[in-house]
Amino acid sequence: MSAPATDRLAVTAPASGRLDTGPRPGLSQAERLGAVMGHHLVVYRRTWKGSIINRFLSPLFFLLSMGLGLGTLVDDGAGGVDGVPYLQFVVPGIIAVQAMWLSFGESTYAVFGYIRWNQMYAAMLSSPLRVTEVLGGHLAVVGVHLVVATTIFVGVASLFGAFASWWVLLTIPVGLLTGLAFAVPTFALSATLDNDNGFSLLYRFVVTPLMLFSGTFFPVEQLPAALRPIAWGTPLWHGVELSRDAATGTPPGWLGVGHLGVLLLYIGAGWVLAHRQFSRRLVS
C-alpha cells in the first residue's frame, strides 16, 4: 500500500486516436468481433487443460468401445448396418454427438456465468461493443472450438480406418453446423434462466436421450414408430445423417438439403431468441 505512486498517466503509446480527448474513431465490425473473440481465447489459454477429457477423450472412448468393441459383434452377427461396417456407421454419429456435447459445454454454465457470476458481458457492453458483437464473438469462438475438435477427431478416427471416402472432410463443416444448432438456442436459454438448476435437467433429459436415440448408434428406423418424429425434430439426427453421408461419400440429394435447412433454422431462430434475451438481460 505504501509503494510510491507515480502521478499517472501520461498517454504515451502510439496513437489509435482512441485515447484522445474528444470524439474518438469508431471500431470496425472486424475489430469489435476480434476484441470479443480475443478475450475468450485468452481465457481459454488459461483454462484449456480442464476441458481436455470431456472434449477429446470421451469421443475417443466411444470410438473404441462402440466402433471397435461393439462393432465386431455387429459386423459378425449382422454384417454391419445395411452393409456398412459398424465402425464406419458409428463414427460419423460420434462426430455429431461430440459437436453437441461441446456446444452444451460451452453455452450453458459459461454463458450463465458471464451474465450472472462474473458479469463479463456487462463489462464488454460498457465499452463501445454492442450485444450483436458480444453474442456473435462468443458464438464465433464456440465455432472455432467446434472446428478444431471435429478436425482432431476426424484425424484420429481415420487412423482406425473409420472412413471410406475423402468426402469425410465435409464432416468438419457439418460438425460446426450441428454444434451451432445446439449452441445458439442454448445461449438463448442460458440468458433466460434465473438459476443454474435447469442445466442438470437439460443434461439428464435432453443431452443423454438425444445422444442415444438420434440414429447415432443405430438407425432411427429401429426405434418404435412413435418415437421417430422426436428424433426428426431435433438437430442431432439431421447432423448425424449429414455427417454419415459425408463420411461415406453418399451424394446428399433433397433429403440432405432438408437436413441442412433444419440445422440452419435452429441456428437462425436461436440467434433471434438469443439476441432478444441478451438484450433483455444486459441492456434493459
Place this chain on the structure above:
Amino acid sequence: MRWRVSGSSSSVVPVTDDVLLRARGLTKRFGTFTAVDGIDVEVRKGEAFGFLGPNGAGKSSTMRMIGCVSPVTEGELRILDMDPATDGAAIRARLGVCPQRDILDEDLSVEENLWVYGRFFGLSRSEVHQRADELLQFAQLGERRRDRVEPLSGGMKRRLTIARSLMNNPEVLLLDEPTTGLDPQARHVLWDRLFRLKREGVTLIITTHYMDEAEQLCDRLVVMDHGRIVAEGSPRALIAEHSTREVVELRFDLDDQERHVDAVSGVGERLEVLPDRLLVYVDDGDAALTSLHARGVEPLSSLVRRSTLEDVFLHLTGRTLVD
C-alpha cells in the same frame, strides 16, 4: 474556466462551465415500477458529482442510463453533447465505468485483465501494454501484475477494477458505490487515487450511500429518495440549509428513551427519535447539554458532533441512509 476549492480535499481543482451531462425529466420504468422519476441533473466538466441515497433510491438505474447500457424511458439525456439512444457506442468510448461489483476475470492475471479490456475499446496491442503499465503503477498493483486475480484482497480488486475502467483514458468516470465493502484503510487509499484523477481533469460521477464518502469526494451532489431528487448542492451548502451546526446524540437505557422525549424536545431546533438514540439539532451542543442537565435529563452517554449529510438525509426523508 474558474477555479474553486473543492470540499475537504482542499486541492485547487479546475471546474469548467462546460456542461458535460444534462438530464431533464429523466425517467426509468421497469414495467409498472418507476425506478427514476423525472430527475433534472447537470454535471460540468472537471466536477466530482455525487448521487447520494439509500439502496433502491434509483442511483444505479440512473448510472446505467448515463453509462448508455439502459435505454431512457422518458425525458432527455445528453452526455458529451450526444444522445445515448443513437450515439451509445461513441459515448461509451469516452466513458470509464467502475461497477458496484468487481467484475473481473478471476482466471486471468492482473495485467491480462487490463489488456483484454483495453482491446474492447479498439486500442492497439502496444497501446494496451503501455497503458496497463501506467495504470498498474497508478493503482499500486505493479508487484502483483502477473498474479491471478482471485486471491487478491478486496481493496486490490477494487483498485484493479478502477484501473481497468481507466484503460481507455476516459473523460468521465462513473463510480457506482466505489468503496462499499472495503475496510477504512482501503477506502482512504481509494479516495486518494480518485482525488488524483480529479486533479487530472477527469470528471467523476459517483453514487454512494455513505455520507462521509460524499463529503470527501463530491463538489456537488443530489440527494435521491424513491427515484426523485430531494435536495441539491455542495455538501456544505446542504448541511447549512437543511441542518444545524451541531448535533447532540443522546443514548439512554433500553426502555428509558420514551420517557425523556418530552423533556428533550424543548431544547434545540429539532429532535429526531431513532430506535437507539435521540438526535438534538442545535447550534451550540455544549450549551444544549448544560440545559438538558438542568432539566434533569441524564443519558447513559452523550456526544456532540458536527452535522453531516446523514443528518440532511434524515431531515429530508425521515429515514437513515444505512440501516
